[in-house]
Amino acid sequence: MTLPAPRIGLTRRTALAAGAAALLPAATVADAQPAHRETMAAVERSVLAGRTPLASGVTLDMPTLSENGNSVDLMIRIDSPMSGEDHVTAIHVLADKNPFPRVATFRIGPRAGRAEVGTRIRLAETQTIVVLAETSRGTVHRGAREVIVILGACVDGG
Amino acid sequence: MASASIPARITMPAEARRGEIIEIRVLARHAMDRAIDAPGLTPVPRKIIHTLRVTYDGAEILHMDLSPGIAANPYVAFTTVATTTGELVFEWLEDGGAVYERRQMLTVT
Amino acid sequence: MRHLVVLAATLMLGATASAGEVRAPASFLSPDLRALQDDPSRHPGWLWVDGGEALWREAPRSGRPSCEGCHGPIDGMRGVAARYPAVASDGALLNLEARIERCRTDNQQAPAFGYESEALLSLTAAIALRSRGLPVAVETEGAAAQHLAAGKRFYETRQGQLNLSCGQCHDENVGRRLRGDVISSGVGTGFPAYRLEWNTLGSLHRRLRACSLGVRATQLPYGAYDYVALELYLAARARGLPVESPGIRR
Numbered sequence: 001m002t003l004p005a006p007r008i009g010l011t012r013r014t015a016l017a018a019g020a021a022a023l024l025p026a027a028t029v030a031d032a033q034p035a036h037r038e039t040m041a042a043v044e045r046s047v048l049a050g051r052t053p054l055a056s057g058v059t060l061d062m063p064t065l066s067e068n069g070n071s072v073d074l075m076i077r078i079d080s081p082m083s084g085e086d087h088v089t090a091i092h093v094l095a096d097k098n099p100f101p102r103v104a105t106f107r108i109g110p111r112a113g114r115a116e117v118g119t120r121i122r123l124a125e126t127q128t129i130v131v132l133a134e135t136s137r138g139t140v141h142r143g144a145r146e147v148i149v150i151l152g153a154c155v156d157g158g
Numbered sequence: 159m160a161s162a163s164i165p166a167r168i169t170m171p172a173e174a175r176r177g178e179i180i181e182i183r184v185l186a187r188h189a190m191d192r193a194i195d196a197p198g199l200t201p202v203p204r205k206i207i208h209t210l211r212v213t214y215d216g217a218e219i220l221h222m223d224l225s226p227g228i229a230a231n232p233y234v235a236f237t238t239v240a241t242t243t244g245e246l247v248f249e250w251l252e253d254g255g256a257v258y259e260r261r262q263m264l265t266v267t
Numbered sequence: 268m269r270h271l272v273v274l275a276a277t278l279m280l281g282a283t284a285s286a287g288e289v290r291a292p293a294s295f296l297s298p299d300l301r302a303l304q305d306d307p308s309r310h311p312g313w314l315w316v317d318g319g320e321a322l323w324r325e326a327p328r329s330g331r332p333s334c335e336g337c338h339g340p341i342d343g344m345r346g347v348a349a350r351y352p353a354v355a356s357d358g359a360l361l362n363l364e365a366r367i368e369r370c371r372t373d374n375q376q377a378p379a380f381g382y383e384s385e386a387l388l389s390l391t392a393a394i395a396l397r398s399r400g401l402p403v404a405v406e407t408e409g410a411a412a413q414h415l416a417a418g419k420r421f422y423e424t425r426q427g428q429l430n431l432s433c434g435q436c437h438d439e440n441v442g443r444r445l446r447g448d449v450i451s452s453g454v455g456t457g458f459p460a461y462r463l464e465w466n467t468l469g470s471l472h473r474r475l476r477a478c479s480l481g482v483r484a485t486q487l488p489y490g491a492y493d494y495v496a497l498e499l500y501l502a503a504r505a506r507g508l509p510v511e512s513p514g515i516r517r
Contacts, residue, residue: 063299067447067517068463071229073299095227099192103227111219111239113179118235122227150447152517155464156477165318169308183308189466230466231311 040094040101040130047092047132051140058131058143069123069149078115078133078141088115090134097127123149164188164250164258173265174240184210184234186250186258192226209251210234214264215244240266288438288452291508295442295451296515304457304515312392312461312513315385315468319393322386327377334390337374341393348398349510352499354410362495363391364470382489388468392459395512402509403456405502418500421493427484433497448517454505455498457514464517471498474516 061075080088087110093103106117115133123129126148133141165187174180186207193204204226212220219238238246243266250258293301307313323341326333338344352362361369367390368379380387407415422433436445437453444450458471465473472494476486487494 063297067297067300070466071463073303075235098227100225100227103225105223106236107221107223108219108236111214111217111241112237113239114237116181116235116237118233119222120229120233122229152446152448152464154445154448154477154481156480165314167308167313167317185309185311185314187311187314231314233309233311 037099038101040096043092043094043101044130044132047134048140051138053132053140053142055142057141058133060129060131060143060145062129062145062147064146064148066123066147066149068152069125071120072123072147072149073118073120074129075118076116076131076133076143080115080133080135082110082113082115084110085136087136088112088133089136091115091117092132092134093119093121094130094132095121095123095127096130098122098124123147125149162256162258164260166248166250166258166260168246168248168260168262170246170262170264172263173267176240176242176266178240179237180240180264181235181237182212182246184248186232188230188232188250188252190224190226190228190230190232203253205253207232207250207252209249211249211251212236213247213249214238215242219246240264242266288441289454289504289508290441290452291505291511292451292454292457292514292516293511295449296517300515300517304511310461310513310515312459312468312515315389315392315459315461316396316513318385319389319391322390323393327371327375329376331375331377334370342397344394344397346398346401346404348395348512349401349404350406352414352495352502353406354414358410360411360414360492360495360499362471362490362498363394364472365490365495367391367394383470383473388459388470391470392468392513395459395510398510399512400509402507403502403505405499405506407499407503407506411499414496414499415503417493418496418498418503421497422500427479427482429482431482433478452504453501454508455501456505456508457511457516459512460514460516462516468513471501 057079059077062072066072074093076091078088078091080086082088088108091106091108094101095103103121104119108115108117128144128146131143167185169183171180188207190207191202191205194200194202206226206228207224210220210222210224211218220236222234224232244264246262246264248260248262252258293304296304303309320341323334326336335341348363351366352360355361364382364387367387371377372379425432433453436450440450441452442449455471455474458474459468461468462474470489472489475494475497479486
């Protein structure tokens with residue numbers, strides 16, 4: 001596949017950008033990975049943006065012992081009325097000792113009814129999982145859980 | 159880009175009362191390949207579902223950013239308030255630009 | 268110790284009927300994984316079940332009927348997986364995978380899916396699901412007897428650099444921990460199973476290959492006679508236990 005020829009009147013840069021966008025809708029920006037590993041501290045700083053998190057309002061439901069780091073269940077609930085004025089806007093899941101500490105971000109709103117999300121994550125090793133929840137009022141709630149990852153005996157390298 | 163189909167399972171009620179909060183569970187078949195870039199190994203580019211976007215009657219109700227830290231065959235659970243009879247559109251965005259889509263009707267009584 | 272092995276092996280002759288020591292694989296799972304195994308909304312194995320059900324209805328390009336064209340709706344397969352491996356009319360011992368492949372090549376005149384292919388795993392899972400909860404009921408007498416004996420011999424033979432027989436783990440040390448794992452009774456009632464270690468659905472033979480590797484023995488090819496005979500012996504040990512396919516395994 002080739003890029004469309006730049007139309008007269010467009011600068012080279014805009015033509016390339018337009019061509020790239022046509023080929024890769026919606027994916028190009030999200031695909032970009034930091035060249036260097038983003039540290040946990042940097043991730044927390046960027047989410048907090050100067051705010052001090054409240055150590056309340058987060059329920060993080062995970063097994064204390066994970067039987068296989070390939071697949072660890074996690075369920076998150078944030079105490080919130082989820083009304084138009086006061087609701088959770090984003091829930092971030094961070095894992096300190098994973099190659100990429102930023103594991104997932106859920107963006108939700110009052111239409112969720114409850115601030116309750118779940119997923120399954122990979123854990124490279126025993127570590128603390130941190131949840132940061134941002135609200136429409138500008139507050140951030142923080143919760144954390146340590147999860148021990150057990151190694152199986154009968155592994156066969158996939 | 160045209161939306162392709164993806165083996166996926168969406169578990170949600172077909173009907174709900176107006177104002178009821180329903181839970182939606184989504185499973186999709188995807189290896190969530192992490193990039194391999196280690197000495198002695200053949201480099202493999204990352205290929206994951208990086209975004210799951212769900213709209214309900216045209217409005218976005220979930221926008222999730224996924225990373226290589228999400229387990230293979232990604233599972234996601236979330237909730238929404240039943241507001242009006244309409245379609246939920248689930249879109250999985252894959253590295254490389256592919257978009258997979260599934261739709262599910264919710265009848266509100 | 269040697270005496271115990273012999274004793275265990277001797278008991279095993281009668282144990283296929285009583286199965287006193289042989290416990291269902293689900294009983295070795297944590298409550299979390301057991302709940303996952305029973306929850307189609309979270310169990311990734313159901314992605315393959317869906318695919319298998321679609322394949323069941325899909326006619327091959329050869330123009331021959333689909334599975335459904337001959338067998339009717341897939342729910343009619345109730346109880347079938349519980350009876351496999353079984354001896355075919357030509358005397359060959361077939362497990363469910365081999366039975367499906369034979370149907371595909373002989374009756375549908377279509378190319379075999381291939382062992383461990385997505386398609387074969389999917390169809391096997393969809394058919395096995397129709398026996399979920401039903402007791403394993405393999406035939407062990409008549410034409411099956413010689414295959415059962417071969418499977419039993421394989422089970423009892425010390426193998427690999429670790430010089431271990433199956434029973435040294437799965438009879439003598441059942442319930443004990445091996446690193447993070449709990450040693451099970453070693454029956455295959457949950458396969459094809461979604462194994463977290465694999466991040467995918469896999470066949471019993473894939474699991475057996477992992478066992479072979481674990482004791483540093485030669486890994487036999489998928490569908491090898493020794494593995495199919497062993498599969499029959501394991502099913503005989505599991506007689507009366509419920510089919511769990513598609514299972515969840517660590």
